[in-house]
Amino acid sequence: MENANxxxxxxxxxxxxxxxxxxxxxxxxxxxxxxxxxxxxxxxxKSTLMKCLFGIYEPDSGEIVLEGKSVHFDDSRQALDxxxxxxxxELLPVPFRSVMENLWLGRYPQHSVGFIKLVDHKKMYQxxxxxxxxxxxxxDPKIWVRELSVSKVQSLExxxxxxxxxxxxxxxxxxxxxxxxxxxxLFAIIRRLRNEGVAIIYISHKIEExxxxxxxxxxxxxxxxxxxxxxxxxxxxxxIKYMVGRxxxxxxxxxxxxxxxxxxxxxxxxxxxxHSFKDVSFSVRRGEILGIGGLVGAQRTELVESLFGLRTIxxxxxxxxxxxVSIKSPTQAKGHKLALLTEERRATGIVPMLSVKDNMILAxxxxxxxxxxxxxxxxxxxxxxxxxxxxxxxxxxxxxLIRDLSGGNQQKVLFARWLLTEPDILILDEPTRGIDVSAKxxxxxxxxxxxxxxxSIIMISSEMPELLGxxxxxxxxxxxxxxxxxxxxxxxxxxxxxxxTKFM
Numbered sequence: 001m002e003n004a005n006x007x008x009x010x011x012x013x014x015x016x017x018x019x020x021x022x023x024x025x026x027x028x029x030x031x032x033x034x035x036x037x038x039x040x041x042x043x044x045x046k047s048t049l050m051k052c053l054f055g056i057y058e059p060d061s062g063e064i065v066l067e068g069k070s071v072h073f074d075d076s077r078q079a080l081d082x083x084x085x086x087x088x089x090e091l092l093p094v095p096f097r098s099v100m101e102n103l104w105l106g107r108y109p110q111h112s113v114g115f116i117k118l119v120d121h122k123k124m125y126q127x128x129x130x131x132x133x134x135x136x137x138x139x140d141p142k143i144w145v146r147e148l149s150v151s152k153v154q155s156l157e158x159x160x161x162x163x164x165x166x167x168x169x170x171x172x173x174x175x176x177x178x179x180x181x182x183x184x185x186l187f188a189i190i191r192r193l194r195n196e197g198v199a200i201i202y203i204s205h206k207i208e209e210x211x212x213x214x215x216x217x218x219x220x221x222x223x224x225x226x227x228x229x230x231x232x233x234x235x236x237x238x239x240i241k242y243m244v245g246r247x248x249x250x251x252x253x254x255x256x257x258x259x260x261x262x263x264x265x266x267x268x269x270x271x272x273x274x275h276s277f278k279d280v281s282f283s284v285r286r287g288e289i290l291g292i293g294g295l296v297g298a299q300r301t302e303l304v305e306s307l308f309g310l311r312t313i314x315x316x317x318x319x320x321x322x323x324x325v326s327i328k329s330p331t332q333a334k335g336h337k338l339a340l341l342t343e344e345r346r347a348t349g350i351v352p353m354l355s356v357k358d359n360m361i362l363a364x365x366x367x368x369x370x371x372x373x374x375x376x377x378x379x380x381x382x383x384x385x386x387x388x389x390x391x392x393x394x395x396x397x398x399x400x401l402i403r404d405l406s407g408g409n410q411q412k413v414l415f416a417r418w419l420l421t422e423p424d425i426l427i428l429d430e431p432t433r434g435i436d437v438s439a440k441x442x443x444x445x446x447x448x449x450x451x452x453x454x455x456s457i458i459m460i461s462s463e464m465p466e467l468l469g470x471x472x473x474x475x476x477x478x479x480x481x482x483x484x485x486x487x488x489x490x491x492x493x494x495x496x497x498x499x500x501t502k503f504m
Contacts, residue, residue, distance in 0.1 A: 006065075007032040007199045008053075008084075008168050013062030015048055017404060020396060022048040024223040025062070030168065030216075033197045035190060037210045037231070040220035040243055041436040043394060043406035046203050047089060049220070050170050053201075054086045055079040067167065077106070083167035087157050087174050089203075089407075089434065091347070095146035100128040102145050103160050135159055135189055150177040150344065151296060158186060162193070169193065170201045175209060176434050179296040187213055205436045207236050219243055244438045251437065252469035253444055257451035259288035259472055262322075264425055264456065269306065269316030276302050277480035280316070284425065289447065289457040291471030293464070294500050299480040300460045301343055304427045307458075308333045308340040320425075334363070339418035343429040343460070345407065349414050352403035356395050357384035359402045359413050364420045387416035391446060408439030415446055426450065428459040432466065444470055464493045479503045 008030040015023040023045045030036045038046050051057040053064060055073030064071050066082060073079045076086075093102050101108075101124075109123040128141040137155055145153060154177045161169050171190075175183045190200055190213060204210055210217060211231055219226040219242040226242050264284040271277050277299040284290050292300050305311045307318065309329040318325050320336050327333050333340070342348040351359055361368055361380045368376045384398040391412045395405055402410055411431065418426060428447070432440045448470060451457055461467050467474050468491055475485045476499035483499040 006030060007067055008201075009063075009065040010049070010053070011063040011065065013049065013052060013064070014060045015045075015052060015057060016060055020404070022223050023052070023059070023062075026220070026223070026225045028218050028225060028228065030199050030201060032167070032199050033194050034215040035194055035200045035202055035213055037202045037204065037214035037217040038220065039204070039207075039210060039217060039239060040226075041406075041408070041438045043222075043409065044220040044243075044436075045223040046220055047172060048223075050086065050172055050201065050203065053079070053168075054084060054170060080164055080166070084170065085161040085164040085166040085168075086170040087161045087172060089172040089176070091150070091153050091157060091177070093145045093153055093156065096144060098142050098144055099139055099148070099156060100124050100141040102156060103128055103131070103141075103163065131159055131163055135162065136185055151179055151182055154178055155182060155185075158189070162189065166198065168199045168201065170203075172203045173205070173434055174202070175204065175206065183209075205434065207239050207437075210239070211236070221245060240437055243436065251441065251465065253441065253448050255448060255470065255472075257287050257289065257448060257472070259285040260454065261286055263320065265319040266307070267317045267319075269303070269318070270314045271299075271302060271306060271480070272312040272314040273302075275314070275480070277306075277477070280477075280480075280482050282475050282482065282485060284456045284458060286424075286456055287451050287454045288472045289451050289459060289470055291467040291474040292458065292460045292477065293462075293467050293474050293496050294477040296462075297479070298477040298500065300477055301429055302480075303477070304340065304429055304458065304460065308338060308427060310340075334421055334423075337422070337424035338427065339363075339421055339423035339425070340427045341411075341414055341418060341429060341431055343433070345410060345414065345434070350402050350410050352401070354402060355399045356388070356393070356402050356405070356413055357381060357398040360384045360387060360398075360416045361420060363417050367420075383420060384416075387419070391416055392442060406439075408435045408442070411435060411439075411443060412446070415443075419450075423455070425456045425458065428457060430460055430462065432461070432463070440466075464496060467491075467496065468493070476500050 006029045010026060010028045012025040012027055013023055014025055026049055040046050052059045055076045055078055071082055104124055109120040110117045111120040125141050132139055137159060139152055158174060174186060202214060214231045216228055217231050217234055218228040221243060262283055263286045267281050269280045280303055294300050302311060306313055309327040309332055325336050357380055368380050381398060388395060388398060393412045394409050402413055432443050447457055472488055473485055474491050476483050476496055478500055483502040
């Protein structure tokens with residue numbers, strides 16, 4: 001059914017994968033010049049729906065209507081040419097090419113030299129400068145993308161989507177890697193596009209963001225469209241209830257872990273690379289959850305990667321169980337019963353073309369190799385099946401490709417990977433990034449359960465409620481230095497923010 005009031009209509013779209021019905025007759029209407037938010041738990045079908053709109057997936061049934069005309073896309077280029085662009089949740093730039101080459105990939109400006117057409121680098125550079133100036137972005141067009149921070153790569157993807165001058169722009173978790181200032185900058189771009197009549201489909205797990213920027217909000221659950229609401233009539237509690245189908249009044253499980261004896265002590269640790277962090281000292285007790293807070297650039301990730309042997313240390317000491325240790329590689333870190341769940345799940349966590357089982361056993365392969373030097377597939381299958389059940393991982397089976405799982409379930413697989421190494425100290429870098437409220441609760445339950453078993457947790461988080469909700473103590477960093485360590489009972493959002501901005 002066509003309606004001139006809508007720039008985009010999705011009519012009873014369905015899509016199934018082996019063992020999973022991802023979309024079940026979903027219908028959504030998007031108004032021109034509006035921000036239409038799409039919310040739901042991991043696995044609700046949001047990204048699948050968007051990939052159908054963008055020509056990545058072929059829907060099994062249903063119809064897509066763009067500006068009153070039924071459309072069908074065989075690939076993403078057809079969607080782009082028709083007026084739909086997309087900022088993907090997974091950042092996949094070409095690292096060894098420049099910013100401007102990434103920006104105009106597949107559509108480089110050209111000029112002729114006789115009968116030969118060559119790339120017009122001068123025009124490409126100027127077009128890039130003009131676009132960044134228009135969007136108030138400060139990125140060097142000639143720098144290689146591999147030299148950019150994650151937040152700058154995210155900004156580049158935003159600029160690329162806007163550069164197509166599309167009628168509809170899909171933004172899938174666009175702020176997951178952005179700084180606070182960059183988020184405000186994105187919102188300014190969105191408001192301008194909205195005023196120009198562009199429709200924005202905005203996917204985010206951050207409810208406060210949704211209520212700030214959106215006009216309409218569609219809720220999905222288990223592959224179905226639950227309803228579309230005006231953002232003005234919604235509250236955080238209402239959104240959560242629609243998303244999970246029940247009240248979720250307690251966002252954090254009850255804390256019943258009891259910190260014990262000292263297990264790890266770090267003294268005056270200093271990075272060997274530009275002293276990115278300096279004289280960092282802290283301790284962790286058995287069964288304790290030590291949160292690490294701070295803003296982007298505080299060097300928290302650099303610190304924990306150094307503890308795990310991924311970065312070199314110039315000075316300082318690390319003691320585990322009272323003995324000084326020297327950790328210069330992840331293999332040595334694992335030998336000292338450390339595990340590291342990295343910040344970027346897709347870039348440095350999962351291996352997308354491998355199964356759930358293979359991803360699970362990856363960090364502990366030696367345990368599955370017998371005298372024949374072949375992997376004991378039966379034992380791996382047993383361990384994978386047990387962890388799928390123990391961590392409530394929603395998957396058709398252990399042989400399912402991990403890329404077909406939702407973000408929350410992928411994260412649980414990574415938890416299982418490191419638990420199979422039997423660590424005493426788990427380092428978690430943004431463990432709930434890009435995960436919905438219900439899946440977050442399950443992750444928190446896993447973390448607290450491990451602490452109750454006596455495991456020590458070091459957890460980086462940029463979400464203030466999360467730090468306050470499950471940490472026993474919170475260490476705050478700013479510009480590579482520790483600015484304070486707070487007991488849970490003394491910690492407030494205001495005090496954490498004060499310490500996080502101490503040297504700014």
